[in-house]
Amino acid sequence: MSIPTAAVRLVLVAILAGSTPTGIVWGAVHQPPKSDAAKIVNAMSAAPSAVSRNASVMEMAADGNMKMLRKGTGEWTCVPDDPSTAGNDPMCLDPNAMEWLHAYIGKSPPPAKVGFIYMLQGGWDFSNLDPYANKPDGGKATITGPHVMVVGPAVKAAPGYDRTGAGVNTAAPYVMWKDTPYEHLMIPAR
Numbered sequence: 001m002s003i004p005t006a007a008v009r010l011v012l013v014a015i016l017a018g019s020t021p022t023g024i025v026w027g028a029v030h031q032p033p034k035s036d037a038a039k040i041v042n043a044m045s046a047a048p049s050a051v052s053r054n055a056s057v058m059e060m061a062a063d064g065n066m067k068m069l070r071k072g073t074g075e076w077t078c079v080p081d082d083p084s085t086a087g088n089d090p091m092c093l094d095p096n097a098m099e100w101l102h103a104y105i106g107k108s109p110p111p112a113k114v115g116f117i118y119m120l121q122g123g124w125d126f127s128n129l130d131p132y133a134n135k136p137d138g139g140k141a142t143i144t145g146p147h148v149m150v151v152g153p154a155v156k157a158a159p160g161y162d163r164t165g166a167g168v169n170t171a172a173p174y175v176m177w178k179d180t181p182y183e184h185l186m187i188p189a190r
């Protein structure tokens, strides 16, 4: 894989120019990337370039099927912003985390493995309790800044992570979707 072309970089500048510097308002004005090139740049922004440079980029369709936008040479997979949420939430996943993601999409039990996910652009979730919520908890979405995630059944009941649920302080390490098969650790990276 080569470095992004000038055209792709221009798209990135356009994406950045469309956002405001304040996190919360920024989520409200976010425009999901439209072209494949823009989706690839967006997906790669979820992780350090040393990770995303060689990653495959796959888009998740509404039916849960994954579409390959770019085949990478590395083990990691980056997924662009989920257009069904108001925030910019691309991610880069290791192979175990991809298995976990597929289990979540298919509503099947996740494998007994530990996976890792980068979300350095932040995350936007309808609910910190319900993995399949499609409206905000009590009118309030769970919005997290740049973070990494540890997924898999082994993280259940890990000490040191806030299990408040709805209304959790997302600036400190916390548990998302507690007491569900998709319980995972959310760890702010900044």
Ligand SMILES: [Cu+2]
Pocket: 119, 123, 147, 148, 149, 186
């Ligand atoms: Cu996340």
